[in-house]
Amino acid sequence: MSARKTSFTDKRTKNGTSKYVLERCASVNEYYDIVFKVMLLGDSSVGKTCVLVRFKDGAFLGGNFIATVGIDFRNKVVEVDNVKVKLQIWDTAGQERFRSVTHAYYRDAQALLLLYDITSKPSFDNIRAWLTEIHDYAQKDVVIMLLGNKSDLAAERVVKKEDGEKLAKEYGVPFMETSAKTGINVELAFLAIAKELKHRATQQPNEPKFQIHDYIESQKQTSGCCGLK
Numbered sequence: 001m002s003a004r005k006t007s008f009t010d011k012r013t014k015n016g017t018s019k020y021v022l023e024r025c026a027s028v029n030e031y032y033d034i035v036f037k038v039m040l041l042g043d044s045s046v047g048k049t050c051v052l053v054r055f056k057d058g059a060f061l062g063g064n065f066i067a068t069v070g071i072d073f074r075n076k077v078v079e080v081d082n083v084k085v086k087l088q089i090w091d092t093a094g095q096e097r098f099r100s101v102t103h104a105y106y107r108d109a110q111a112l113l114l115l116y117d118i119t120s121k122p123s124f125d126n127i128r129a130w131l132t133e134i135h136d137y138a139q140k141d142v143v144i145m146l147l148g149n150k151s152d153l154a155a156e157r158v159v160k161k162e163d164g165e166k167l168a169k170e171y172g173v174p175f176m177e178t179s180a181k182t183g184i185n186v187e188l189a190f191l192a193i194a195k196e197l198k199h200r201a202t203q204q205p206n207e208p209k210f211q212i213h214d215y216i217e218s219q220k221q222t223s224g225c226c227g228l229k
């Protein structure tokens, strides 16, 4: 196989906005065209690691909860319009004591998936604080997506879907509910991010802009009945 790798670098312009640059280089191990860094953020136990494992391995990490220590990452290549997009996904520790470690990684991320747990009101209430941190530490043009996770736990729901939608609208970010347990909308979340980043990186002036909100609305699944909506 003639393996090739294209690394994606984010060169900053003088006014702080980022400019995407594609660089080709050889690799014998992986085959991809562009690589992007994505970070998972949110309070401890909202399901960041489980969402990542569901996307990467198609499995659910049930059983005892083991909190992430510091930061970890996994790669997955997805195809967008015949372009192989490698997502390097950073799984951060939600616990407060690791916050200074994760801050150091914000700057490198092109996309952030911000999670709360639909069965935990505090995790939802903290989303505003997370968005303030993102504003303070992340790139100005970072792609942000809000995810209300654990949508399978309908009977334990305490955060209405419409409250998630309202908050996302206020901040102008796409939103959907996910479940790492059933897998609902997990792949879609990462695919939408990959599409958005790929389009930003390769878009020609005469090409129509990719509409991430419209794409998600047309593709997302709802969790079905029961509980608050």
Ligand SMILES: Nc1nc2c(ncn2[C@@H]2O[C@H](COP(=O)(O)OP(=O)(O)OP(=O)(O)O)[C@@H](O)[C@H]2O)c(=O)[nH]1
Pocket: 042, 043, 044, 045, 046, 047, 048, 049, 050, 051, 061, 062, 063, 064, 065, 066, 067, 068, 069, 092, 093, 094, 095, 149, 150, 151, 152, 153, 178, 179, 180, 181, 182
């Ligand atoms: N029912 C259900 N349980 C979930 C889901 N996602 C995660 N969990 C459970 O929630 C707990 C916490 O999940 P993690 O993925 O470890 O949470 P985290 O956000 O990575 O936590 P930190 O590493 O501390 O930041 C575990 O017991 C998971 O099994 C889900 O979608 N549905």
